[in-house]
Amino acid sequence: MLDAEADPGAFREAMSSVYVGGTIKITAAGRHPATDRLLVDNIDLSQAHIVDIGASDGSTSLELIEKLPEFASYTIADLYLTLRAVDVGRRTVFFDRTGKAVLVAGPRFAGWPSLSTGVALVYAHVVRGARVAIADASEIVLLNPEVRRVMASDPRVDARVHDVFQPWVGEKPDVIKVANLLRRLYFSDDELVRALAALRDSLPEGGHLMLVDNPRMLNTPPRAGIWRRRGGRFVEIARLGDPEIADLVERLGAVTGNLTVAVDRKVARSA
Template structure:
């Protein structure tokens, strides 16, 4: 992000502008009655920038990729590790595609919730698990402190923003970033588990038979060395002969399916030419 601001669609003049230049109001996450559908929830979540990646998602993004995976499983009952799953919309899709044929499904992301402080001026400040403010939302603007970084912006660009951010307090209310329907499924079905997980850290849970990595191993977010590091973590985590599904959703849905081999990964199949990092995965 070159500029640490976005226009909040809820305020003037953004409400008069095309939707492509203004963004949904994340403050609605504090008012569940305004979240009228899974798509609206995903829209609000997608404006969050966490760990250098946006939580961009929506239901139905991976239909062809999920079909590729389900076909390769040949009615096996897998343990699925879904990394970078954002709000879990696409995890819900794959759970539905698998039906009852899975042993466990781990829905993971670096952050599954945030602490939020709202004030009487209509502002909301979102904090991650480390106490860092990741987003300050006003009725007109969205401000990303991490994107502002240490660069010396002109005073008119950041007029008092950093000083206006309240210090973190662990007593601030917690807001879930996970789809309500998925949270309900996880409460009812012990096989579905929601866990924070960073792809650059080793997986400490049961060995999965499938790792799904959708729209996270992205050169726009990470260097090739970082992507290799994450892929090696997946290799170490996977059970022997386990599967790695890597998906890109930009202009079109592209995916590559790999099998864990003794020394790395072997390519099984791809759709629409495969992920742009296919050769990188094979070189791990």
């Protein structure tokens, strides 16, 4: 993560060691081919403004971008796009945006002070030393080197800090994708419903929400659903498998449509 020119695969592996904001920055290449196809096959994405929330290092965002028609913009959004790193001897302490020490990495071992009181005690002196030198911290961008190269060459692709529990600020996107973030593993049902309400309010009338979850369970393939905003509710457009929180979407007044699998015709954004 400290090397801006790191191998993309090695960067993804390192990212999976970051636990921040109550979630793990798990990422990998080739995670969403079926769910990407669900979106591309069912929604007209020509000149679409797309927001990808909770996109981790952006690897899966880049794979979707490569499959899109001529889109208008693609924003990779995450609450934690950067960490601050301070070297203390042979160890490096990583702080999140709130100033919490989330990872201590050394030549042989790594520890997560925010997850364990015991680990916090073991590394307390290291973290104290890092706080003394926090003014000299380096900013670590948590975006894959491949993604940063695309952002540098394509002005349509950018990144932005965003909290999924808050409405999107600025022009409302045509499509919002949220993958592997709104999980019962991380949040209560009440919290998830609050996030879904913010997502609904972030979309224009006729805009689309796509939820994806990769359970990482044996014999459990990726699951996804696409819903269109209609007033204060969501109407289901397509789904792949049984999305984990589809029942919570219904609590916002979602109406399940006739489409339960990928359909042959694309749905226009203005429909």
